[in-house]
Amino acid sequence: MAVISYREALRAAMREELKRDENVVIMGEEVAQFNGAYKVTEGLLKEFGPKRVVDTPISEAGFIGLGIGASMLGIRPVMELMFWSFSYVAFDQVVNNAGNIRYMSGGLINCPIVIRGPANGGTNVGATHSHTPEAILASHPGIKVVCPATPYDAKGLMKAAIRDNDPVYVMENTILYNDKGEVPDEDYIVPIGVADIKREGTDLTIVAHGRAVITSLKAAEILEKEHGVSVEVVDLRSIRPLDEETILASVRKTHRALLVEENKPFCGVDAQIAYLIQARAFDELDAPIGRVSSIDAPQIYSKKLEDLQLPYPARVVEAALKILA
Amino acid sequence: MAKNAVITHPESLKRPAGPSEYAKDPVNASLTKADKIALYTKMARVRHFEQRCIRTYQQGKIGGFLHLYVGQEAVAAGTISLLGKFDHIITGYRDHAHGLLVGMNMKECMAELTGKVTGCSKGKGGSMHYFAPDKNYWGGHGIVGGQAPLGTGLAYAVKYRGQKGSCLTYMGDGAINQGAVHEAYNLAALWDLPIIFVIENNGYSMGTSQERSTAHPGCLAKRAEGYNMAWDVVNGHDVYEVRAKTAIALKRAHEESKPTILEIFTYRYFGHSMSDPDKTYRDKEEVKGYRETKDPVFLFEKELLNEGVLTKELVESINAAAMEEADAAAAFADESPEPTVADITKHIYWEEDNRGPKTTSRGTIIFE
Ligand SMILES: Cc1ncc(C[n+]2csc(CCOP(=O)(O)OP(=O)(O)O)c2C)c(N)n1
Ligand SMILES: [Mg+2]
Numbered sequence: 001m002a003v004i005s006y007r008e009a010l011r012a013a014m015r016e017e018l019k020r021d022e023n024v025v026i027m028g029e030e031v032a033q034f035n036g037a038y039k040v041t042e043g044l045l046k047e048f049g050p051k052r053v054v055d056t057p058i059s060e061a062g063f064i065g066l067g068i069g070a071s072m073l074g075i076r077p078v079m080e081l082m083f084w085s086f087s088y089v090a091f092d093q094v095v096n097n098a099g100n101i102r103y104m105s106g107g108l109i110n111c112p113i114v115i116r117g118p119a120n121g122g123t124n125v126g127a128t129h130s131h132t133p134e135a136i137l138a139s140h141p142g143i144k145v146v147c148p149a150t151p152y153d154a155k156g157l158m159k160a161a162i163r164d165n166d167p168v169y170v171m172e173n174t175i176l177y178n179d180k181g182e183v184p185d186e187d188y189i190v191p192i193g194v195a196d197i198k199r200e201g202t203d204l205t206i207v208a209h210g211r212a213v214i215t216s217l218k219a220a221e222i223l224e225k226e227h228g229v230s231v232e233v234v235d236l237r238s239i240r241p242l243d244e245e246t247i248l249a250s251v252r253k254t255h256r257a258l259l260v261e262e263n264k265p266f267c268g269v270d271a272q273i274a275y276l277i278q279a280r281a282f283d284e285l286d287a288p289i290g291r292v293s294s295i296d297a298p299q300i301y302s303k304k305l306e307d308l309q310l311p312y313p314a315r316v317v318e319a320a321l322k323i324l325a
Numbered sequence: 326m327a328k329n330a331v332i333t334h335p336e337s338l339k340r341p342a343g344p345s346e347y348a349k350d351p352v353n354a355s356l357t358k359a360d361k362i363a364l365y366t367k368m369a370r371v372r373h374f375e376q377r378c379i380r381t382y383q384q385g386k387i388g389g390f391l392h393l394y395v396g397q398e399a400v401a402a403g404t405i406s407l408l409g410k411f412d413h414i415i416t417g418y419r420d421h422a423h424g425l426l427v428g429m430n431m432k433e434c435m436a437e438l439t440g441k442v443t444g445c446s447k448g449k450g451g452s453m454h455y456f457a458p459d460k461n462y463w464g465g466h467g468i469v470g471g472q473a474p475l476g477t478g479l480a481y482a483v484k485y486r487g488q489k490g491s492c493l494t495y496m497g498d499g500a501i502n503q504g505a506v507h508e509a510y511n512l513a514a515l516w517d518l519p520i521i522f523v524i525e526n527n528g529y530s531m532g533t534s535q536e537r538s539t540a541h542p543g544c545l546a547k548r549a550e551g552y553n554m555a556w557d558v559v560n561g562h563d564v565y566e567v568r569a570k571t572a573i574a575l576k577r578a579h580e581e582s583k584p585t586i587l588e589i590f591t592y593r594y595f596g597h598s599m600s601d602p603d604k605t606y607r608d609k610e611e612v613k614g615y616r617e618t619k620d621p622v623f624l625f626e627k628e629l630l631n632e633g634v635l636t637k638e639l640v641e642s643i644n645a646a647a648m649e650e651a652d653a654a655a656a657f658a659d660e661s662p663e664p665t666v667a668d669i670t671k672h673i674y675w676e677e678d679n680r681g682p683k684t685t686s687r688g689t690i691i692f693e
Contacts, residue, residue, distance in 0.1 A: 029531070029533070030531055030532050030533065033532060033533075033537075033605065033606065034531065034532035034533070034605055034606065035605070037531070055533060055537065057499065057502040057530075057533070057538040057539065058469045058470070058499045058500065058502055058503060058530055058538070059502045059503060059504065060503075061503075061504045062502075062504065085468070086468065086469075088468070089468065089470070089471070089503065089504070089505065123388075123389060124388030124389035124440070124451070125389040125390055125451065125453075125467075126389065126449075126450055126451040126452075126453055126454050126467060127449075127450075127454075128453070128454070128466070128467035128468050128471075129390075129453075129467055264692070265692040265693060266692045295666075295669050295670060296670065296673075296691045296692045296693070297669045297670045297673050297691070298449075298673065300448070300449050300664070300668075300669050301389070301437075301440055301446070301448060301449055301450055301451030301454070302440030302441070302448035302449070302451075302663060302664050303388045303389075303440055304440065304663050305440070305448070305663065305664050305665075305666065305668070305669055308666055308669075309669050
């Protein structure tokens with residue numbers, strides 16, 4: 001096991017897949033010569049050359065669409081969006097084309113494309129650059145969406161995504177890029193659609209994804225130390241497919257659920273999960289389901305305020321105590 | 326590098342910079358001494374504001390992205406200096422200069438960068454999202470090319486209301502490869518809209534040189550021909566030339582209600598944003614060359630010294646005052662309060678901010 005950063009884990013996954021499969025191509029703005037706006041693809045151009053690692057103009061609709069088209073012929077493009085916020089100018093390609101072609105062709109065609117990049121707030125860049133579209137995109141059948149929270153999951157999910165035969169959208173987080181964690185030296189994948197218990201507990205289940213997992217783990221620590229509460233943290237890892245059984249099993253064990261995400265509340269991922277829990281484990285609940293999400297407004301620029309707009313440990317603790325009261 | 330690209334630079338850029346051949350253009354000849362000093366002062370203010378921003382950024386008071394305009398001053402200054410009551414502007418994220426030039430003050434601009442409630446967008450927009458609709462300035466847009474259709478819409482509204490006006494829609498050389506820009510071009514030409522698309526061609530989109538981003542990199546404005554639109558190329562280091570050529574396009578907008586693409590050649594001295602170390606895609610010599618031989622502020626200063634409009638003393642006092650103004654803006658930003666948590670949910674909906682007896686909607690509009 002080596003301790004590497006989330007960024008390095010993503011890069012290692014791409015490097016290994018570039019080596020394993022000659023159909024894998026990395027494409028995006030500034031990914032090659034500039035080594036990536038966030039340095040995720042650093043060194044890949046040097047190692048694999050310009051046929052495999054390709055800089056594009058600022059034409060998201062064009063190059064994402066091109067990637068989808070190429071994937072129909074068996075290329076495995078791994079497309080970087082400098083920010084997932086920029087997927088909005090390519091929405092027709094991302095949703096209508098990648099998500100529907102297999103269905104509309106009656107299963108004749110598939111699109112093994114990966115689109116990846118950061119999707120997070122918290123970096124003081126204002127509303128246009130802080131979107132978290134995992135719920136919006138996961139609401140479209142035909143698309144898979146994963147949100148790794150740790151270096152281990154980042155590498156394993158990225159490799160699984162590249163080998164997957166459907167469109168997989170990997171939502172990273174710039175704030176996590178420098179986080180370090182243990183990652184196996186040997187080849188492994190994290191299967192898409194399998195949640196992970198990041199911390200075991202008996203009194204309360206927190207369900208989270210992406211950076212909200214890290215926030216929830218911090219909150220769980222405080223809850224145990226200061227309030228003697230044993231919290232289980234379920235990391236979804238994958239939004240669609242959604243590992244319903246792991247969520248339900250945890251709720252059946254703790255009988256209380258708090259859902260934490262960095263999305264805005266309306267139609268967030270957790271709205272679906274709350275429905276799931278009440279539909280399939282209603283009798284198991286000892287308290288109403290709680291939710292913590294970002295304050296419902298476009299992302300504010302002001303750094304201090306943005307930190308308060310997003311879920312932070314104290315807010316999660318407060319919401320947990322309310323459920324436990 | 327695309328093959329057989331014919332570089333269509335403005336004639337004046339092919340020669341070493343000297344006295345402007347556009348000084349006698351009617352639009353410049355008609356400027357009074359005071360007008361010229363004011364124009365120079367505006368350019369100097371932009372430069373000093375941006376340079377003061379660097380310090381504030383390095384002090385850790387500005388987060389996120391900070392895109393500086395240093396080196397490009399003549400583009401915004403020259404074009405905006407011609408605008409009248411019904412002329413509007415809109416641009417991308419490199420937007421501070423445009424704001425200052427339409428008359429926003431340094432204080433509100435600096436306070437926005439530090440996320441204070443006294444900022445022009447109350448700390449909600451940040452560097453990339455300045456707005457001053459009272460000064461016909463419609464932003465400040467973070468998504469590359471996203472402002473092009475908006476500018477087209479502003480021009481449409483001007484025409485619709487029967488006003489003799491226009492919209493200057495600024496974008497970078499990288500932005501022209503966004504689909505939305507092409508759709509905007511077509512609409513503008515199809516509907517004869519009074520718009521000027523100003524391509525601020527500084528040679529790079531982030532770390533990508535124009536040759537690596539654009540087929541037929543020789544001339545970006547020429548794409549206008551595909552839309553039956555007028556176009557021109559402009560030396561953006563010479564504010565007189567910027568004014569002269571913009572005036573023609575503006576006349577076309579005002580009198581014929583026709584669009585134009587102006588490609589203005591310019592150069593940015595600093596990295597794409599403060600987070601760009603600026604080490605991989607261009608060499609220091611290139612930057613130095615521009616700074617030393619094509620600096621738009623310095624060239625205009627020289628021009629006006631030669632004309633006898635400026636004196637050394639005046640230059641010094643103008644620059645000192647601009648620096649002082651920028652320092653005062655930084656102090657103002659320091660002293661200003663942060664927005665509060667309650668501010669986060671303000672300004673999302675007009676309806677919510679204006680609740681009253683006439684409000685009919687009863688549904689939840691902001692969720693917990
Ligand atoms: C749709 C979209 N894609 C990518 C970006 C990231 N980005 C911001 S500025 C920029 C370069 C733009 O260059 P150019 O248009 O030449 O303008 P300049 O920065 O030189 O003024 C890029 C890629 C973005 N903001 N929006
Ligand atoms: Mg540029």
